Amino acid sequence: MHWKLVIDCAEPHALAGFWAEALGYVVEDNSAFIEGLLAAERAPAELTVEVGGKRAWRHLVGVRHPEDPYEEETGIGKGRRLLFIQVPEPKTVKNRLHMDLHPGAGKREAEVARLVALGASVLREVDEPGGRWTVLSDIERNEFCVS
Incomplete structure (x- = not known):
């Protein structure tokens, strides 16, 4: 498939x-x-x-x-x-589906920096009991995460 x-x-x-x-x-x-x-x-x-x-x-x-x-x-x-x-209409609300990227242990900050250099924007850092990740948006404001 x-x-x-x-x-x-x-x-x-x-x-x-x-x-x-x-x-x-x-x-x-x-x-x-x-x-x-x-x-x-x-x-x-x-x-x-x-x-x-x-x-x-x-x-x-x-x-x-x-x-x-x-x-x-x-x-x-x-x-x-x-x-x-x-498509003709612009993005207006938060994505209902998003990608989570997993670069590997200890590599999150470097991966976030690489993605920002490609044009991504950091939206927020999340630090919860379940884990840490960075929420970013791509060049058209689609949200995704790096953990």
């Missing part, structure tokens, strides 16, 4: 880049597939954009774990995958 978590956003390519770096994932390369669809006139060029010198879908992009399988023809991952889709 493979899966994907779909994340609504305003800027899918920017958010995908953030999370690819944050998780050590790779941004999916759909360019060969897209070029084939364009050449066969099965997709209009206005649905695409150039990112990093390659053709990509304008309104969506996926990231996948680098060790997971993927379809060579399409570039689409068949394992642990996040899909970022552009």
Whole structure:
């Protein structure tokens, strides 16, 4: 079985880049597939954009774990995958679903600093009997935790 978590956003390519770096994932390369669809006139060029010198879908992009399988023809991952889709409405409330990142014992502060350097913001530090963690937000204000 493979899966994907779909994340609504305003800027899918920017958010995908953030999370690819944050998780050590790779941004999916759909360019060969897209070029084939364009050449066969099965997709209009206005649905695409150039990112990093390659053709990509304008309104969506996926990231996948680098060790997971993927379809060579399409570039689409068949394992642990996040899909970022552009939506018109802005984020307005706290996430109902969020990621918890676990860098390992004694590495939380360094990981938080790395994520802040990528564009994340620290929202608060939590120190409870059940544990310690840092609540952050990504570049589109989606909350996540590092423990």
